[in-house]
Amino acid sequence: MTGLIVVGVIAVILVFVLVSAYNRLISLKGQTQNAWKQIDVQLKRRHDLIPNLINSVKGAMEFERETMEAVISARNSAVKVAATATPETASQLAAAEGTLTTALNRFMAVVEAYPDLKATGNISQLQEELSSTENKVAFARQAYNDTATVYNVTQQQFPTVLMAGMAGAAPAQLWEITEEADRAVPTVNLSFH
């Protein structure tokens, strides 16, 4: 009788542990997906901002056509990759966005070289928006990486590792920073102080 009770208690505890492990995985999965969506939102903001920026400097920068076109084509290919991106293909999107960042940085450096252009209020507002958007992308990426790391580690830990299959948990790819230019994004200061 006592043995039966002990076995029963152990079984109840076991079920409880497994259920909470499963729930934890599902919750982390949701958080990771949500964090991924946040990157998406910010990337879209960035992609929408670029045509505005190009339009407002187009007239004054006719002779820098090449730099502008590099930004536009990098932007368009990034939009295309972003449309179908999932956490499993994070590295492709990271590469496309890295190219865009490099092109944008070159472009902004050129803008800096034209004092007349900088003087107009519209440009400085757009620049603040752009640098803020760069920051937002970086922070969204940071939040995603943090969440994904917790998710990945939890999948390998005991007892959650037992439930990984049932919860359909697969390791999420981290958004690695590959290029030096990309690494510098959060510290780029475009304001006119």
Next chain:
Amino acid sequence: MATFTDLQEKNRRKTRVIVVCFVLFFIWLGAGLDLARYYWSGGNTRFLQHYYGLFFRSHPQVTTGAGPVHNQKHFQPIFTLLVGFAGVGLAWWSLSNASENVLTAMCARRASKNNSPEEQMLINVVEEMCIAASMRPPKVWIIPDPDPNALAVGLEEGDYHVAVTEGLLRALNRDELQGVIGHELAHLKNQDTRLMTALTVLVGLAALISEFVSRNRYCSVDVRGGNDDDNKMGALIFGLWFFTVLLAPLATQLMAMLVSREREYLADASSAQFTRNPEALASALDKISSAVAPTALVKPASAHLCIASPTASDLSYDCESDWFATHPPIKSRIHRLNTIGANWKAKAAREAASAG
């Protein structure tokens, strides 16, 4: 990364312990009196009638004259319930107060991107930090005060507000502003505003009870009849209770400030987590602390909501052992932030060395 997560967890545990102590203390405030009544109820209850005639008039042993009442003992948790209800009621009342009142009392106005480049930057920085903190953006306010300071109010998501002074916008650069906003958002995200409001209510309640008891000290203990041991026990419990009540205001104030200071360290650590740039917040704190003038528009009652204490005396650089301060000394906050930064750098260097 482990450094700040550890720190956060440690702070959360401490806060939990302190809150439990608070709750236990208030239970004792009510239950101690009830226990004393229980032991005394075998005998003459004149003393208690005299002491708290208001509550004891309806006591069964007083109203029912028939039969031997000496051996009837009733444990009636009147005071436990009374103190409990008073606490819950007061907490509810203060929690349901609109947080915008606090801000309008400071003459704050809503920030807008179109007002000035500084306000555009402020709103952008708030949005950036919200992404890092995974939360919805709060309303942003500007307080027209030349002294650099910032505060957060709000009790639940959807009703969150962050306010900064004009002086802060002028004094800090973008990175430092990020650190300060990160600190304020951490207060909201960690639910510090809610906890501190609850603690303020508890402190007020303790002061109220203590006042009530010490003002009614004129009567003497007059216990006749009943069991001698019970009388002694009752007297012992009552003496202990009386002692705690007299010490309550001091003790609760000390504990509330202890919690407040812990939350400041936690908010600093969370801000470092959001920005990955603890040095910027350290430098912002340095700038804020070097401002000589107190923030005139912030009332003392809202001091615990600010990034740095708005009263000038608390800004003195090294008051290491000020038990009644709402904020830890700025020097030690800067030191902790720099330690976090140094740890991260050391870790990154180790990883780079092992990778290369």
